[in-house]
Amino acid sequence: xxxxxxxxxxxxxxxxxxxxxxxxxxxxxxxxxxxxxxxxxxxxxxxxxxxxxxxxxxxxxxxxxxxxxxxxxxxxxxxxxxxxxxxxxxxxxxxxxxxxxxxxxxxxxxxxxxxx
Numbered sequence: 693x694x695x696x697x698x699x700x701x702x703x704x705x706x707x708x709x710x711x712x713x714x715x716x717x718x719x720x721x722x723x724x725x726x727x728x729x730x731x732x733x734x735x736x737x738x739x740x741x742x743x744x745x746x747x748x749x750x751x752x753x754x755x756x757x758x759x760x761x762x763x764x765x766x767x768x769x770x771x772x773x774x775x776x777x778x779x780x781x782x783x784x785x786x787x788x789x790x791x792x793x794x795x796x797x798x799x800x801x802x803x804x805x806x807x808x
Contacts, residue, residue, distance in 0.1 A: 762770055790804050 786804055
């Protein structure tokens, strides 16, 4: 094979390689731009958040501690707050469990029945 054939072969290989890279780059750019446009549309769609609707059947305690107030509070107060919140969470779980079992027609546990 003559020497000029090798030069033409390498030029063709490099040209095809560049063409492949340009094509892949163009496709990647188009997909990226489509993603950016969809992200912008989603941002506009979800930027108008409706007012918060309470979905829980149980009322949450109104008093919320200030962030960082636990550092200056007494251990007894923190223990009381922790136990109160723990009892509230347990009561919420118990009410959900009772409601779920009532909807399914399952027998209630004696621990879940209120004797008040």
